[in-house]
Amino acid sequence: MSWPQNTPPRQDSDAAAGIEISDNFERFTQRNDIFTRAFWDPSVTSKHTAKFFASYRMEAAPRRGDGFAQRDFALRNAAWLVSDVISNRRGDQGIREGFQAPIQNDTPVAPDPLEVEDPARMSAEVKRIAEFFGADLCGITDLDERWLYASRVDTRDFSEAPHDLPEGLNTVIVLGHEMEADLVATYPSALAGAATGREYSHEASVVMQLAAYIRNLGYEAVPSMNDTGLVIPYAVKAGLGEYARNQMVITPEYGPRLRFSKIFTNLPLAHDAPKPKGVRAFCDICTKCAEACPVKALPFGPPQEGGSNVSAIKGVRKWTSNAEKCFSFWAKMASDCAICMRVCPFNRDYEKPVNRLWLRLALSRFRKLALRLAEKHGTRLKPGDWWAQSQKGSK
Template identity: 55%
Template sequence: MNDSQKPRNLTVDGWPANRPTSSVSESDRAAGIEVTGNFSRFSQRNDMFNRSRWDDVVDGSKAKSFFRSHTRPKPRRGDGFQQRDFALRNASWVVADTYANRGMKEGRREGFLDPLEPFFPVAEMRPEAVAPEVMSRQIKRIAKLFGADLVGICEYDERWSYADRFDFQNKGTRPNELPPGLVHCIVLGYQMDKTLVDAYPSALASTAAGKEYSHEAGSLMQISQYIRNLGFEALANMNDTALAIPYAVKAGLGEYGRNQMAITEEFGPRVRFSKIFTDLPLAHDAPKRFGVTEFCEICRRCAESCPPQAIPTGPPSEHGPNRSAISGVVKWTADCEKCFDYWVKLSSDCGICMRVCPYNKDFSRPIFRLYRRLMGTRLRGLMLRLDKALGFGARRKPKDWWDDAEAAGE
């Protein structure tokens, strides 16, 4: 075992007690991340979904009907909320739900509160070591083979791990302990279907989210198993264990936007992220900037389009509106209480702030790649006006999505 393969204590002296190491400060700066002395790690118990199970501020019975709609929906007449829409959405979640439910008796909710349980143990043999740069290239190739659309690698950063895990049985907390030595983070991005995202808000559009949750659950199991088969540890996590967005930004996959998403060059905000923590020696990627912060400073389309006005219109702040916000990170922070309340009213998640974002474009087309490039220049104001004038971000009728599929003979 060489030095880079040896487990080490993950807690840097005094960190995360508000004293970033100089290397952390440097890479934070490059990523546009600003952490203040008021920083404290986020408790998973304060996540909005978990609060709906214990916090009186959230109407628990209404929240229950939201969760119930994923197994026993109550279709309505409105376009996008009919039986076929809920049928498709709920089918899209089935794989992720299967992983989430398989450890319920032992108190686990894999992918949401707990990491995905490995299928096979770590192999006892390791192949001949290769340079971390070579291994990173190989892992990216394998990750794409197993369905990831984006892959980046950065260092493990304890600040983004939940301070504790939510215990859904007693509504309290339990420790969020990781095996030692997992010093690297592989960040995976899974693009969401644009034709569905454009139909937000609707149960139909929510299929885009469920499909990628299910997709990433299977894909993460395969990628992490490959690493374990090489004789290294790999902890695959989706929404559980740690925040994903700071890792996506650090690994060079996207820039942080006003709508609280990591906006990618390839797919804009239409991406689901997950992580694998590992001790496999890997080289890291650098954060990448392409003008999102500057564009968000002049654009407020997500905030103006948000029905419950949950997205801030002002500058980034280190103070969030309520306990569902991490403290001590200077950023745009949505009011998750208002947002979740709106989801509950819909019986479905809402992605209007994803749909209307000027970065929600098909960048496989050269014209939109040029468009994106100009959004990152001093012409950004003009591009924003153009975006509005050309009607980008308008809602696609869910009925049209069904009709188009039929017309195409799909």
């Protein structure tokens, strides 16, 4: 029996979500994502790779310089702590929860399921509970099997392994988690990596708690972060945002400054719809992220069908990065880089009226004016200035 059951009929494309798929489409094998390849593929590993991973355990001597001192690495690694505890707890079984395998449930499914008479009302309730546990965004979509990984990864030898998931799952709850704006402004730095780590720790907590709530209602729920499937297509289909040149989802609330997680479930829920507003048209004329990338890993020009790179999904027409160039820069820095997020014109505080006005321009026929107004946007904040702000706040 094929898994999952109850998935909708497969379509060649999903025009409403801006997803264009060709006859060459193949589900992605997670073993080939660049971070997993760093453990088994000699063409990716280098003298810097081991130091990159060791720096997350403070085993490698921190680089000197603003943003790469011991306190910067210390904060970054502390931010990752909760996520690390979860991901490492079944490592001896080859299961890295949240990254190469779904998170194990610690709550049994209640034997008597709650009767759901109104899926739309249930969806509203789930979103309210997601907010209660700390998610900043929540959207719901169908479990489109195209975006599931073809297999999971056994981290003992990095071989392919079958998904060990319940049958009958038909819905994906997608959660967005905002990254701290001032930390993002310090990319590239180890300090900025604390913004990433904090949200991975947050999302681990949120997806586990929300999944436990659903299981207590008597329905299957599998909490998931980077594992099991590609979250970006699900986030777009769930109406949370639109795909951009910088490989990120642009949302009207936070721009690209988000991490995403998901829950696979069979709880009866109404699904949201994609909400294209014009990000694609803006990205067509904007190349700030590609220009700012130190190793030129981001594409110029229009979206193209990917798949020539082993770390790119085959048969999808989109903007696709050079994963090897990107990761090599990360490894040399011993920290993640998100310059492309920092310089993105959509990376703004939309609580400010002036930025909401800019967004309206960017998503309209006046997008060229919005681009000119964003020429100096995304200036880097010195990491030392971030620490100085925290010291001022303590007085």
